[in-house]
Amino acid sequence: MDRSLRERLTELYRRLLRVYGPQNWWPIDPEYHRRHGSDPREEIVIGAILTQNTSWRNAERAIENLKRAGALSLKGVRELPAERLGELVKPAGFFRRKVAYLREVAQKLDPIDVVEKIDREQLFRIRGIGRETADVILLYAGGRPFFVVDSYTKRIVFRTFGVKGGYEELRRWFEGNLPPDVELYREFHALLDEHAKRRCLRNPLCGGCPVEELCGFPSGNP
DNA sequence: CCCCAGGCCGCGC
DNA sequence: GCGCGGCATGGG
Numbered sequence: 001m002d003r004s005l006r007e008r009l010t011e012l013y014r015r016l017l018r019v020y021g022p023q024n025w026w027p028i029d030p031e032y033h034r035r036h037g038s039d040p041r042e043e044i045v046i047g048a049i050l051t052q053n054t055s056w057r058n059a060e061r062a063i064e065n066l067k068r069a070g071a072l073s074l075k076g077v078r079e080l081p082a083e084r085l086g087e088l089v090k091p092a093g094f095f096r097r098k099v100a101y102l103r104e105v106a107q108k109l110d111p112i113d114v115v116e117k118i119d120r121e122q123l124f125r126i127r128g129i130g131r132e133t134a135d136v137i138l139l140y141a142g143g144r145p146f147f148v149v150d151s152y153t154k155r156i157v158f159r160t161f162g163v164k165g166g167y168e169e170l171r172r173w174f175e176g177n178l179p180p181d182v183e184l185y186r187e188f189h190a191l192l193d194e195h196a197k198r199r200c201l202r203n204p205l206c207g208g209c210p211v212e213e214l215c216g217f218p219s220g221n222p
Numbered sequence: 223c224c225c226c227a228g229g230c231c232g233c234g235c
Numbered sequence: 236g237c238g239c240g241g242c243a244t245g246g247g
Contacts, residue, residue: 025228048228055227058245093244097230130230150228166237193228202226 005161006177008214012160013184016191019210020198023190026140029067038073039112041141046072048136049101049128050092061091077106101128115142131167139189145180147171148189152196159200159217 028040051059065088066072071080082099089095104127115137123134135146149170157163163173178184199205
């Protein structure tokens with residue numbers, strides 16, 4: 001990786017942070033867990049499943065339902081009948097699959113401390129955890145430096161730097177061009193998503209874009 | 223009516 | 236290994 005590319009990547013981060021501010025990912029409710037004796041990291045794992053290919057708004061509705069049922073925890077998920085869990089999770093969409101995934105995860109990530117040590121490969125063996133969800137769990141719940149890549153991330157680095165690749169390729173590209181800083185990874189991923197939603201849409205709004213000088217689009221990259 | 227959302231699985235090739 | 240259909244609700 002050439003030096004100028006690293007500098008441009010770091011500069012992209014600094015500018016996005018300045019323009020959009022800290023994004024507060026992953027949102028959790030510490031007070032809920034204090035009162036119920038659960039661990040906030042459990043909420044991250046549950047939220048990671050619920051938001052798969054689903055707007056955060058809809059995932060949040062399911063999370064609120066779980067809260068009201070006192071079931072926003074791995075234990076809560078395990079103890080609810082599948083049918084009842086399905087009703088609560090329904091607003092997040094794909095609810096039959098997500099019920100199966102949640103029950104699987106609630107069983108295999110118990111106790112939640114396993115997120116500190118578990119291998120990525122072991123996470124993949126859990127039904128419902130693919131590459132992105134694994135990295136979300138490792139980064140936001142486990143506090144481990146795995147860079148989370150999603151479709152927004154792919155779009156932005158392709159347009160901005162002309163870098164194209166599959167999931168693992170792009171994850172390694174980020175990790176190879178940034179220091180292994182958990183807080184940096186957390187914030188950068190969140191900022192890329194925010195930028196993709198506000199500006200770097202399918203049809204991008206390049207006029208007045210805050211990172212226009214760093215970006216090869218539209219003059220350079222597709 | 224359409225497309226999209228903080229993906230993953232199982233299948234065919 | 237890659238591409239594709241299915242999965243489901245809510246918003247624009």
